Amino acid sequence: MAKIPMPGEPVRGSRSGSPIMALFDLLGRRWSMGVLWTLSEQGPLTFRALQNACETISPNVLNARLKELGEAGFVAHEAGGYRVTELGDEIYQALLPLSSASKVWARTLKENLDV
């Protein structure tokens, strides 16, 4: 079983396991947010389809992330493929503002090059 950070348990950034730090610990792994994002936008997807949608992820890592996200209750594997749960959608919704922020970032970088 994948050992995943949980609120209330010691995690990176908080020995007392504050929820936000536990979430950062979980999402702050390679591909974690990318997988959740892709699955939210394009799911449900089969393992192979998800692997394809992520473009360059290796099956090992994809499997590891799916187990972790599954154990956290963010994704589920049913007939038809992997899908985000209601709770997973909650996280996805919370990630949406990052998308706008990322565009501000991209624009800022671009402007700095132009100047």
Next chain:
Amino acid sequence: MAKIPMPGEPVRGSRSGSPIMALFDLLGRRWSMGVLWTLSEQGPLTFRALQNACETISPNVLNARLKELGEAGFVAHEAGGYRVTELGDEIYQALLPLSSASKVWARTLKENLDV
């Protein structure tokens, strides 16, 4: 120099470098969001103070993250210590909803244990 993902460049999850995937690539590294979060809430902080606030981060990783976040334009090092920039604050604001979501997550996990 730390090599960081940039929108427009190939990144994990997007060969064409979509901003959100570039941001996920950058923030999806251990401690990345934790450092930005801590600095936003408690900054400005000296290197040592930041290291302390993060509780268990090693100086190597802290230094690496600071360089990356600095190169991305999210944090700056001035007299008085490290601080988030205006752009960094933009990202921090976008992370705020994750805090509420993490609490929903914690509550859900707790309920499932009780049941």
Next chain:
DNA sequence: GCGAATGCTACTTTTTCGGTAGCATCATGA
């Protein structure tokens, strides 16, 4: 000039990730 604080770097061990190959299972269908 001395001690404390600051901002690291060096080094070693452990963990994680990347990249490729391939296997077991199941449904189709000629």
Next chain:
DNA sequence: TCATGATGCTACCGAAAAAGTAGCATTCGC
């Protein structure tokens, strides 16, 4: 019925990242 293809992985190995600890060089305030 026995290939054919899709699915969901696991195995293996080398490379990269992170953990954990020690300690050094440079201010800064006496």
